[in-house]
Amino acid sequence: MCISPKNPFLVRSARPGSLILPKPRSPANSVRFHRVAAVAAARATAIDLSDPEWKLKYQRDFEERFNIPHITDAFPDAEAIPSTFCLKMRSPTYINNKDRVLLKVINYSSPASAGAVCIDPDCTWIEQWVQRAGPRENIYFRPEDVKAAIVTCGGLCPGLNDVIRLIVITLEIYGVKNIVGIPFGYRGFSDKNLPEILKVVQNIHLSGGSLLGVSRGGPTVTEIVDSMEERGINMLFVLGGNGTHAGANAIHNECVKRRMKVAVVGVPKTIDNDILHMDKTFGFDTAVEEAQRAINSAYIEAHSAYHGIGVVKLMGRSSGFIAMQASLASGQVDICLIPEVPFNFHGPDGVLKHLNYLIETKGSAVVCVAEGAGQSFLENTNAKDASGNKVLGDIGVHIQQETKKYFKEIGVAADVKYIDPTYMIRAVRANASDGILCTVLGQNAVHGAFAGYSGITVGIINNHYAYLPIPEVIAYDKSVDPNSRMWHRCLTSTGQPDFL
Ligand SMILES: Nc1ncnc2c1ncn2[C@@H]1O[C@H](COP(=O)(O)OP(=O)(O)O)[C@@H](O)[C@H]1O
Ligand SMILES: O=P(O)(O)OC[C@H]1O[C@](O)(COP(=O)(O)O)[C@@H](O)[C@@H]1O
Numbered sequence: 001m002c003i004s005p006k007n008p009f010l011v012r013s014a015r016p017g018s019l020i021l022p023k024p025r026s027p028a029n030s031v032r033f034h035r036v037a038a039v040a041a042a043r044a045t046a047i048d049l050s051d052p053e054w055k056l057k058y059q060r061d062f063e064e065r066f067n068i069p070h071i072t073d074a075f076p077d078a079e080a081i082p083s084t085f086c087l088k089m090r091s092p093t094y095i096n097n098k099d100r101v102l103l104k105v106i107n108y109s110s111p112a113s114a115g116a117v118c119i120d121p122d123c124t125w126i127e128q129w130v131q132r133a134g135p136r137e138n139i140y141f142r143p144e145d146v147k148a149a150i151v152t153c154g155g156l157c158p159g160l161n162d163v164i165r166l167i168v169i170t171l172e173i174y175g176v177k178n179i180v181g182i183p184f185g186y187r188g189f190s191d192k193n194l195p196e197i198l199k200v201v202q203n204i205h206l207s208g209g210s211l212l213g214v215s216r217g218g219p220t221v222t223e224i225v226d227s228m229e230e231r232g233i234n235m236l237f238v239l240g241g242n243g244t245h246a247g248a249n250a251i252h253n254e255c256v257k258r259r260m261k262v263a264v265v266g267v268p269k270t271i272d273n274d275i276l277h278m279d280k281t282f283g284f285d286t287a288v289e290e291a292q293r294a295i296n297s298a299y300i301e302a303h304s305a306y307h308g309i310g311v312v313k314l315m316g317r318s319s320g321f322i323a324m325q326a327s328l329a330s331g332q333v334d335i336c337l338i339p340e341v342p343f344n345f346h347g348p349d350g351v352l353k354h355l356n357y358l359i360e361t362k363g364s365a366v367v368c369v370a371e372g373a374g375q376s377f378l379e380n381t382n383a384k385d386a387s388g389n390k391v392l393g394d395i396g397v398h399i400q401q402e403t404k405k406y407f408k409e410i411g412v413a414a415d416v417k418y419i420d421p422t423y424m425i426r427a428v429r430a431n432a433s434d435g436i437l438c439t440v441l442g443q444n445a446v447h448g449a450f451a452g453y454s455g456i457t458v459g460i461i462n463n464h465y466a467y468l469p470i471p472e473v474i475a476y477d478k479s480v481d482p483n484s485r486m487w488h489r490c491l492t493s494t495g496q497p498d499f500l
């Protein structure tokens with residue numbers, strides 16, 4: 001077996017002497033983000049490496065890209081007042097607006113270093129700083145004038161209730177009395193039969209799901225902002241993934257266009273962990289932990305059967321983070337398949353041949369596959385869900401069927417069991433580590449809004465909390481780097497070959 005890094009540094013050169021960027025992964029379902037990605041890439045590729053000043057220019061460009069929009073951009077005379085965020089025990093320490101968090105902490109000495117993402121062929125180190133999150137000494141909203149709304153969109157994810165709870169609690173500490181929940185995602189802005197939700201949030205984190213409900217699809221941005229104007233909402237907290245954030249950014253832009261003094265702040269919710277620049281998004285840790293149960297069940301089934309093969313499909317439309325981490329954590333997986341790494345089923349190096357080898361040598365096998373893997377083997381229906389996401393074929397069922405067929409053909413007994421735990425995983429409550437993450441994200445979302453920022457999202461970066469402009473985190477979907485140490489660790493743990 002040989003794990004050979006075929007492409008040592010997953011970069012593309014836009015033109016000779018110009019910037020080398022990490023290759024934007026553009027799965028079929030993210031067509032709507034191409035414009036944002038193109039804008040981000042176009043700005044970066046404008047840097048000419050033959051210019052002796054290119055580093056400085058790159059840094060300036062980076063600072064501009066990661067500068068977070070502020071109420072004073074549209075309202076230069078907006079009044080700042082001393083913060084009303086005061087804890088009972090002691091005065092809080094504040095974050096200075098000039099505080100920064102370092103985005104990249106590894107100084108790669110060569111593009112051939114595992115996982116290296118380089119700006120130029122020499123892999124030059126350039127400091128990239130982003131805004132530190134937290135409470136500011138001055139705020140741009142009077143609590144008594146605030147009507148805050150919270151909305152949760154997209155699919156379920158452990159921790160939604162934890163974030164809702166902390167947003168409400170923190171708003172109350174600032175002195176806000178008028179706090180509402182928008183029911184069933186963006187849909188709640190347009191559906192007249194869905195009244196705003198006013199509920200006690202104290203213990204909502206004890207159960208999974210979303211107190212407010214979620215949905216895909218829904219009204220246009222114009223309709224949402226019309227509704228916000230009608231309701232007098234001037235702080236909007238949006239919990240959701242890349243689609244939701246694209247919506248949140250469009251809402252922010254529309255508010256600026258209409259000269260509405262509104263703070264729109266996102267909290268990234270994606271169980272798939274596919275939002276850029278962050279260590280992880282909330283719910284991911286819990287998902288990996290909960291996935292252990294499914295993998296363990298598949299292992300027990302496979303191990304207890306004569307020639308048993310357990311197949312587990314985990315979430316991950318375009319990114320195999322859950323499958324990779326769950327496989328690594330379990331130590332029970334023999335084959336891990338993710339969308340980022342191509343593979344063959346059939347042929348001398350294919351998955352089926354290796355399964356036969358495992359049955360011959362170990363007597364059983366466990367396969368863990370991410371839902372977006374191997375889509376080229378399945379029929380493309382071109383179907384889309386209400387949000388415009390591509391409806392994927394079921395790779396788990398396909399593996400089950402192909403495996404049964406293959407072993408029948410070669411005349412070897414095989415007992416194949418398939419588990420899809422997706423909706424069981426998504427519905428659980430957040431574990432302790434996600435509970436803490438949600439708490440800090442929820443608090444920081446409110447601090448960001450009171451500080452006057454809008455069109456931003458909050459995330460954990462190198463264990464510190466930061467505010468980022470929305471377009472930068474959704475420019476394309478974050479994915480597993482097949483040349484990363486983590487993927488190689490996963491391969492070391494499963495012992496699987498290349499399958500190509
Ligand atoms: N480009 C976009 N602009 C505005 N709203 C969007 C966009 N993409 C998705 N949305 C809306 O965001 C919400 C959630 O999107 P979806 O893709 O289902 O989940 P997620 O936010 O988890 O990616 C839906 O209501 C959808 O209509
Ligand atoms: O059945 P649904 O609700 O469309 O959700 C399925 C999708 O939800 C996810 O778990 C997460 O998706 P979102 O981040 O868009 O909510 C995906 O992995 C999966 O494809």
Ligand SMILES: [Mg+2]
Pocket residue numbers: 154241242243389
């Ligand atoms: Mg999405």
